[in-house]
Amino acid sequence: MSRITDYLQANMCQWRHDIHRHPELGFAEQRTAAKVTALMQEWGIETHAGIGGTGVVGVIKRGSSARMLGIRADMDALAIQEQNTFAHRSCHDGKMHACGHDGHTTMLLGAACHLAQHGAFDGTVVLIFQPAEEHGKGAKAMLADGLFERFPVQDVYAIHNFPSVPLNHFIVKTGPVMASEDNFEIVIEGVGHHAAMPHRGVDPIVVGAQIVLALQTIVSRRIDPSENAVISVTEFISDGTVNVVPNQVILKGDTRSFMPEVQQQIKHQMRLMAESICAANGISCQFSYDAVFDSTINTAPEAAKAAAVARALVGDAQVSTTFEPPLTSEDFAFMLQAKPGCYVLLGNDGSGPGGCGLHHPNYDFNDAILTTGADFWVRLVETELACR
Numbered sequence: 001m002s003r004i005t006d007y008l009q010a011n012m013c014q015w016r017h018d019i020h021r022h023p024e025l026g027f028a029e030q031r032t033a034a035k036v037t038a039l040m041q042e043w044g045i046e047t048h049a050g051i052g053g054t055g056v057v058g059v060i061k062r063g064s065s066a067r068m069l070g071i072r073a074d075m076d077a078l079a080i081q082e083q084n085t086f087a088h089r090s091c092h093d094g095k096m097h098a099c100g101h102d103g104h105t106t107m108l109l110g111a112a113c114h115l116a117q118h119g120a121f122d123g124t125v126v127l128i129f130q131p132a133e134e135h136g137k138g139a140k141a142m143l144a145d146g147l148f149e150r151f152p153v154q155d156v157y158a159i160h161n162f163p164s165v166p167l168n169h170f171i172v173k174t175g176p177v178m179a180s181e182d183n184f185e186i187v188i189e190g191v192g193h194h195a196a197m198p199h200r201g202v203d204p205i206v207v208g209a210q211i212v213l214a215l216q217t218i219v220s221r222r223i224d225p226s227e228n229a230v231i232s233v234t235e236f237i238s239d240g241t242v243n244v245v246p247n248q249v250i251l252k253g254d255t256r257s258f259m260p261e262v263q264q265q266i267k268h269q270m271r272l273m274a275e276s277i278c279a280a281n282g283i284s285c286q287f288s289y290d291a292v293f294d295s296t297i298n299t300a301p302e303a304a305k306a307a308a309v310a311r312a313l314v315g316d317a318q319v320s321t322t323f324e325p326p327l328t329s330e331d332f333a334f335m336l337q338a339k340p341g342c343y344v345l346l347g348n349d350g351s352g353p354g355g356c357g358l359h360h361p362n363y364d365f366n367d368a369i370l371t372t373g374a375d376f377w378v379r380l381v382e383t384e385l386a387c388r
Contacts, residue, residue: 023077026132052142063122107373165347
């Protein structure tokens with residue numbers, strides 16, 4: 001299958017393998033940002049570094065049109081010990097590119113190289129290399145640093161590779177495509193006592209167990225079954241010991257949903273249940289709820305544009321516009337709250353490199369989709385910023 005950017009395949013593999021060998025965690029992407037900056041400057045691209053910490057933006061302008069299009073890639077790695085043995089495995093213990101951000105960065109670099117040298121379009125393309133996606137802080141940091149005030153794009157797009165989806169198969173969906181992620185903590189203040197005389201206190205472990213079970217009824221009995229959501233208590237911590245009923249129990253966990261109204265309903269119902277159960281037992285609790293990621297929601301016109309570009313690239317049979325979105329999260333959501341746009345999924349294959357799944361110590365991005373992603377970006381730019 002011929003690609004516009006096939007001539008860059010060897011270079012792109014080299015760039016990706018180098019980035020993979022040197023993974024950097026969120027807001028510490030100094031080497032990666034420097035590499036991105038140096039390459040874009042080599043190609044004559046106007047480059048702005050240090051946006052939102054370690055973010056980098058490239059600007060390519062052609063013609064006279066005021067139309068401005070944003071394309072985003074993420075650069076950060078994960079705190080995972082890589083178990084691969086190939087030559088480009090991580091050289092930093094406890095850090096690896098287990099989510100494919102090395103590939104995302106490389107695909108955008110490939111598109112940048114081609115557009116800078118051969119791009120036929122009228123307008124401005126803004127190339128956004130974002131830090132710190134994994135913990136939901138990088139997009140917010142770039143936005144707070146004036147990203148869209150300095151580079152006022154009309155719409156913005158991103159690609160994420162997707163293991164288990166066939167190679168070079170695109171998924172482009174209108175509406176929610178990734179879930180929100182909220183973290184909660186419930187501190188239950190009981191009355192501790194000797195384990196032989198629990199009736200003289202108020203056992204926060206029993207109260208905590210009641211809360212854990214009650215929280216599971218929110219999704220099954222309080223939320224419309226057609227709305228996907230999950231509440232997971234992942235930590236149950238006490239200050240007791242083998243023969244002492246504790247004074248305090250801390251419950252921590254994670255919730256996921258797609259629609260903002262469901263997200264708010266979960267928060268309200270959780271607080272109500274925790275406080276009511278504690279009050280019924282004559283004790284109190286402190287409830288805290290932190291919205292880390294909002295739901296990633298594609299706008300319909302932009303999703304239609306992205307789907308059309310994907311079909312032109314790989315054919316109708318290789319593009320899906322309906323699928324059951326996963327309850328994983330993505331901080332591109334915050335850019336989509338600021339601008340219309342689309343988050344696209346690109347199949348990474350279910351059997352080759354990366355087929356084991358994201359965030360796995362044996363994951364590797366599939367180099368076979370590098371030119372597919374780069375070509376998608378080139379075609380999107382030249383379609384949306386078409387010369388008149």
